[in-house]
Amino acid sequence: MRMRTTVAVAVGTLALTALAVPAAQADGGYGDTAITKVTVNGGKNVVVGTSLVKKFTVSVTAKDDSGIEGADISVHGPGFGYLSSRTTCSGSTCSATFTVDPKVDLPYSNDYAGTWYVDAWVDARDGDYVWTEKARSFKFQRASRQTVNASPEPVRKGRTITVTGWLSRANWDDFKYHGYTNQSVKLQFRKKGSSTYTTVKTVKTNNKGDAKTTVKASVDGYWRYSFAGTSTTPAATATGDYVDVK
Incomplete structure (x- = not known):
């Protein structure tokens, strides 16, 4: 992945020592330094479309008797x-903000979608350190x-x-939205005056991402399709389409 962000820079000699870690020491450390918490994007998946720049922050909290000196997060x-970006620390928490421009940083490939991992190196003030690969996973x-029309x-x-809809997702090959095929979507109904949707049936999208089914009209209310999401694609729910039953 081509990056526009700055290569990681840390306090003291961290950048140099991190590069010098041999493969056999992928996870390890020295002294009593320990990572206690890793948060990615506030606990939410990182979702990237076709044009808007996406920024997300990874925060690593660590502990050491002498205090935390610096860190390197990728x-x-x-x-x-x-992805690598400058890491800054405040107290025991170190953070790095990553910027993803789909048309610059995703070179025409959908292969990047899926499970990602955080690698973190943390230095303590007394020379202790900890290095952890896959300190936390998240979805990229x-x-x-999801659309609907009743x-x-x-x-x-x-x-x-007749209730139709189209489920689509960002395609990083041509930066357009394409139909998401052979996916289960739930047809849901909310009666007028109610605040709760109930699943009526589940249908599959066709080879163009289209969903279509029929139901009998009984009372006024809202119809929508809801997609639960996959490892590479987030959940999506259409805004309810109101049908007046005479």
Whole structure:
């Protein structure tokens, strides 16, 4: 992955010592330094679309009797994906903010979507350190969209309503949204005056990402499709389409 962010720089000699760690010491350390918490993007998956720049922060909290001096945080994932950025520390917590421009940093490949990991090196003030690969995992995903249309509107009670929708996701090959095929989506209904949706049935999208099914009209309410998401694609739910039943 090509990066626009600055290569990691840390306090003191961290950058040099981190590069010098042999492969056999991928996880390890010296002294009583320990990583106690790793947070990625506030606990949410990292979702990237086709044009908007995405920024997310990784925070690593560590402990040592002498205090924390500095850190080096990077992330890596499938397709040889790798992101590195400047790491800064405040007290026991060190953070790095990563910037992803899909048209610059994702060189025409969807292979980067999936499970990513955080690698962290933390230095203490007394020379102790800890180095951990895969300190935490997170999902790096292709943005998704779900639409819905219920018709006819209005409709007579007992007549058939046809509910169509399109499930799509960002394609980093051409930076457009393409249909997400052969995926299960839930058709849900919310009665007028209610705040709760109930699943009516589950249907599969076709080879273009389209979903289509029919139901009988009974009462006024809202119809929508809801997609639960996959490891590479986040959940997506359409805004309910209101149908007036006469």
